[in-house]
Amino acid sequence: MLENDRIWITGAEGQLGHTLYKTLEDAARDILTTDKDVDVTDLDGIMQYADINRPDVIINCAAMTDVRTCEDEPIQAYKVNALGARNLSIASRKIGAKIIQISTDDVFGGMSQKTYTEFDTPEPVTVYGKSKLAGEGFVRELNPRHLVIRSSWIYGQSGSNFVFWVLEMARKGESFLVPNDQVGSPTSAVELAKFIVRLLSTREYGVFHAACEGVCSRFYFAKEILRLAGMENVPIDAAVSKKTSQFFPYPSYTVLENMMMYMTEVYQMPRWEEAIREFMETLRRDTVRKEGVYEKE
Ligand SMILES: NC(=O)c1ccc[n+]([C@@H]2O[C@H](COP(=O)([O-])OP(=O)(O)OC[C@H]3O[C@@H](n4cnc5c(N)ncnc54)[C@H](OP(=O)(O)O)[C@@H]3O)[C@@H](O)[C@H]2O)c1
Incomplete structure (x- = not known):
């Protein structure tokens, strides 16, 4: 059972790792967290x-x-992305542990207008996508007790992500370009973490897609972030990716269908609109709390 399990989160200072730690803290007794202090590329260090x-x-x-x-x-x-996953798979197999590998929508090419299920064949076009797919391959080959969870457009409370980038650009007060030809499902790290915790208490194995429900373009997502932040008057311009160098070379249409989730009935992800509303509300509450503290000092 989850409450008796010892869980090791790697990359625990990143967006998802940190959120997962916070979410698991209440459910599990025993959590180990590492980041670059235990380098996943060092096989001997990982085994040890x-x-x-x-x-x-x-x-x-x-x-x-x-x-x-x-x-x-x-x-x-x-x-x-590949050797790191391999090393953790070897180590988990040796000690009889289960491995959960977090992966990405970028394992798909994103060149058509079709959603991808767990049963579609990945065809990555970027080095990132190719290296993540290689990581998935190692996990599947080296430890039969595996789960591969693919998500997309993750945003969390820590680290850098699209939401923080939009808010930062908006605060500068100048208009900026956002691509409207990249379509996906923005996914809150909190919602993804809740799903992972749920999976931990099941006997499920295999590949699961886990993105918030619904789709939008990056441009529409940016508009929604600004609306929720009360900054709807900041001018942003829709553009094609080629003109927005910071977003090139993303695949253009990587919408994940959570088919394994529907079939196994283990979980239902919320819609992306609800998740971003909740996230922005948490950001607002945290800011108010911090400002309250500063006033007292
Ligand atoms: N972000 C997204 O939109 C997105 C979408 C779909 C799937 N994913 C997947 O979700 C997972 C978590 O993503 P995230 O957004 O939380 O990423 P993140 O914020 O970049 O976190 C990754 C963490 O891993 C650390 N790290 C890098 N190299 C390492 C090494 N050699 N050994 C140990 N730790 C190392 C990073 O440290 P530094 O920051 O110092 O490099 C960072 O703290 C990843 O598998 C990613 O591929 C992400």
Whole structure:
């Protein structure tokens, strides 16, 4: 049972790892968190850590996630995203642990207007997507007790993400460009973490898609973020990706269908609109709380 399990979260200082820790804190007694202090690319270090700490479940949130950096540094991208997953799979198998590998919609090419289920064949077009797919492959080959969870457009309370980028650009008060030819499902790290916690208390294995329900373009998502932040008057312009260098080379249509979730009936993700509303409300409450503290000091 979950409450008796020792869970090791790698990449625990990242958006999802941190949120997962916060979510699991209430449900599980025993959580280990590591980030670059236990480098996933170092097989000996990973084996040693696993051997000493003996987790029942390893959740691999460690990754090189910046798509552009992956294009510029492909060896490092494969090292972290593929070899890292391999090393954790070897270690988890040796100690009899389950492995949960977090993966991405970018394993699909995104060149058509079709949603992708777990039964579609991945065809990544970016180094990031290819290296993440290689990581999935290692996990599947090396530890039969695996779950691969693919999500998309994740935003959490910590780290850098699209939501914070939009708010930062808006605060500068100048108009900015956002692509309207990239379509996906924005997914709150909190909602994804809730699903992972739910999965931990089941006997499910295999590949699961886990994105918030509904789809939108990045442009529409940015408009919604600004509306919820009370900044709807900030001018933003819809553009094609080629003109918005910071978003190139993202695949254009990577919408995940949570088919395994429907079939197994283990969970239902909320709609992306509800999740971003909840996220913005939490941000607002945190800001008010912090400002209250500052006033007292
Ligand atoms: N962000 C998204 O939109 C998105 C969408 C779909 C799927 N995913 C997947 O979801 C997972 C979590 O993503 P995220 O957004 O939480 O990523 P993130 O915020 O970038 O977190 C990844 C963490 O892993 C750390 N890390 C990097 N190299 C490492 C290494 N060699 N050893 C140990 N730790 C290392 C990073 O440290 P540094 O920050 O110092 O590099 C960071 O703290 C990843 O598997 C990602 O591929 C993300």
